[in-house]
Amino acid sequence: MTRPDGAASPVRTGPLLAVLDYGIGNLRSAQKALQRVGADARLTSDPDEVAAADGLVLPGVGAFGRCIEALRAAGLWETAMEAASEAAAGTGRPFLGVCVGLQMLHETSAESPGVAGLGVLPGEVTLLSDAVKRPQMQWNRLDKNGTDKHPMLDGLGDDPWTYFVHSYAAPVGPDTVATCTYGDEVCAAEARSLLWACQFHPEKSSATGLRVLENFVGLVAR
C-alpha cells in the first residue's frame, strides 16, 4: 500500500487511537509519534470513528477558553466528557490528555474566567509564578512527586526530561504523578485509573516522550 506521495504506509496493526481533531493546533506530530510507538492513530472528529477507537487522545494548545469552545463547536464535548469520566472511573477506554488537553479535564481555568472545563478532575488551572518567564517554553526535569512511580513513567530512568510550553498549570493534588519545578512546584502529569494526562508534550520530548506514549499505547492494548 502506498500513499499518494509514493512512500510506503506505516504498518497499522496496533490499537486504534482516536486523536480528537477539533481544529486546534498541529496534531500531525502527535499522530506520527503515536504511530511510531505502534498505535493506529487517527486524527478524527467523526463520532463513529471515536466510538470505535480503543483509546482516545485529547490534545490542546492555545487558550483554555478557545479550546473548550472549539471542542464544543466540533460536537465532541459530550464525547470527551463521557470518555474521560469513564476512564477516570476505570470502566471505559484509556484516555490521554496533552497540554491544554490536561487542563481542560479540570473545572475551571484562571485563563478563561467563567468558562467551564470538563470537570473530570478537580480544581482550577492557575497562572505560573510571577518569578519566572511565561510561558515556560523549555525542557524540564520530571519529579515523581513522592509517589510510587506511575506506569506512565515506566522505563524513563531516574532523570527524565520533557518539553513544556504553557503559562497555566493544573493544581498539584492526589492525582498528580509527576511535577516539575518552575517558580513553584508545577503539575507535570496526572493519572486516575485509565485517565492519563501530561502537561508536557510527549510528542516533542524525544525518546523520553516516545516512551510515555508507548506506555499509554501499552495501556490501551492491555
Add this chain to the structure above:
Amino acid sequence: METVRIVPCLDVDNGRVVKGVNFVGLRDAGDPVELAARYDSEGADELVFLDITASSDARETTLDMVRRVAEEVFIPFTVGGGIRTVEDARGILRAGADKVSVNTAAVDRSELVGELAAEFGSQCVVVAVDARRAGPDFGAATSGFEVFTHGGRMSTGWDLVAWITEVVDRGAGEILLTSMDRDGTRDGFDVEMLRTVGDVATVPLIASGGVGNLDHLVAGAVDGGANAVLAASIFHFGEYTVAEAKAHLAAAGVTVRPVTR
C-alpha cells in the same frame, strides 16, 4: 528551574540543507530529515530551519520538507523564511512545524504578529529580530541598537527596545535576536545587546550571531541572560558536539537538559 536550550540552526534552500554540514557517517549531508534526526539523537533541545529559498514557487518543496521532518523528529522545531501571511504560517504549522518565525514581514506590517498569535497562539510565534549597534546619525535608537532587515543591509528606523516592546505587546511568544555585527564573525554573541533585550522582553529570548566557541554559549546564557542559544557552524562542521556544549554549560553552572543516549 529555568533551563537553557541549545538550538542548532539549519539553512535550507529548495528543501536541502546548505552551508555544508560536515558530520561523520551521514548518508546525505543535505538531507534535512537525516540531519534533524542526528541532532535529536545528539541531544539538541530544539531546531530552527531557516528557509532561504528565493523562489516563491518552491513553497510546496518547503512544506514537503517540514512534513518529512515532522514524521521522523520528535523535538520542537521552528521554520522561518518567506512567511508573510497567516495562510503561509498555517501551511507550515499544519505540515508539522511547532513554531513559525517572522522577520521582515513583521517589520513591514507589525499587525501580522498579532494576527498569528490570535490564530495559532503566542507559543507558535517567534519574531526574529536582526539588529546592529546604531550609528551616531540614528537619533531614534535610544537603546543604542537599531533593527535591520535584508541580512543587516536595510535599516528599518526602529529602535531595538521599541521594536521588541511592539512585537511582545502584539503577542510574540519568543524573540530570536541576531546581532548582525557579530553574525559570521565567530567573536561571540553581542552580550550587551542580549541584556538590553532581556531587560524588557517578558518572553523567552534566543541568542544568535557570532558563536565561535563554547565559552560564547556560556556568555550568552550567563552574561546575556538568554533562554536559548542558537548556533550553526560550530555544530555543523563538527567542531563541537551538542553534548560537549551542554557539558561546558553545565560546568559553568548553567542548567541544561542532560544528554542521555
